[in-house]
Amino acid sequence: MKIVLIGIGIVAAAFVCTVVGCKMFAGRSTEAKISLTVKPQGKIAIVYYSQSQVQNTALVAKWIQKQVGGDLIPLELVKPYPEPYGETLKAANAERTAKTHPQLKPIPSLDGYDIVFVGAPIWYGTYAAPLMTFFDSNKLAGKTVAPFCTHGGGGAGKFFADVAKACPSAKMLDGLTIRGSNQVERRLGTGVTSHHTEDDVVKWLNAIFKDGAK
Numbered sequence: 749m750k751i752v753l754i755g756i757g758i759v760a761a762a763f764v765c766t767v768v769g770c771k772m773f774a775g776r777s778t779e780a781k782i783s784l785t786v787k788p789q790g791k792i793a794i795v796y797y798s799q800s801q802v803q804n805t806a807l808v809a810k811w812i813q814k815q816v817g818g819d820l821i822p823l824e825l826v827k828p829y830p831e832p833y834g835e836t837l838k839a840a841n842a843e844r845t846a847k848t849h850p851q852l853k854p855i856p857s858l859d860g861y862d863i864v865f866v867g868a869p870i871w872y873g874t875y876a877a878p879l880m881t882f883f884d885s886n887k888l889a890g891k892t893v894a895p896f897c898t899h900g901g902g903g904a905g906k907f908f909a910d911v912a913k914a915c916p917s918a919k920m921l922d923g924l925t926i927r928g929s930n931q932v933e934r935r936l937g938t939g940v941t942s943h944h945t946e947d948d949v950v951k952w953l954n955a956i957f958k959d960g961a962k
């Protein structure tokens with residue numbers, strides 16, 4: 749009897765893991781079904797900030813790199829935001845009120861790069877504060893800039909307009925907006941699901957580079 753119960757337990761656990769696991773990774777497949785039609789020419793950097801535990805923006809950055817190559821340049825904070833989410837919100841909101849930006853760890857020079865992808869989560873309707881710090885010392889003049897963002901349901905807001913303002917002398921390409929997950933979904937255990945896949949990245953790349961690379 750005991751052995752039968754243990755057996756049932758193992759089968760049930762395997763079932764739950766499979767279902768939950770599939771759900772968690774739905775939409776996060778790393779395999780694109782469509783192909784890149786134009787490979788952008790020039791040296792590529794993919795600069796991004798990603799804060800949440802599910803790392804939505806980091807995932808999109810990695811999808812981009814998988815397609816076009818280039819160097820991933822994650823922006824990291826000297827003093828990371830506190831967890832959990834409620835604490836992050838409090839800290840980010842305090843910065844917003846005080847109009848301050850967090851200090852970043854040094855990143856490599858972008859001088860030799862031709863195309864710079866720049867990505868961040870949407871915070872309060874625009875790019876997350878660490879990107880503000882990045883733009884303070886990186887105006888990306890003369891470079892081709894491809895912006896991308898992830899959000900929790902509110903859309904891209906002023907992200908693209910604000911990136912364009914921050915880099916007035918760059919050649920700005922159309923941006924990519926990816927819906928990540930929000931807190932409610934995370935609490936329900938579906939927080940890493942997104943309707944978006946790597947194909948959305950490929951479609952975007954094909955559109956922005958359709959007339960050639962730079």
Ligand SMILES: Cc1cc2nc3c(=O)[nH]c(=O)nc-3n(C[C@H](O)[C@H](O)[C@H](O)COP(=O)(O)O)c2cc1C
Binds near residue numbers: 872
């Ligand atoms: C401080 C803060 C502010 C946010 N503000 C917004 C917002 O205005 N609109 C929105 O849709 N999502 C907002 N979000 C949700 C994030 O944009 C979303 O979860 C994003 O995909 C997280 O990306 P990451 O995993 O790369 O950090 C906010 C999240 C945080 C932590």
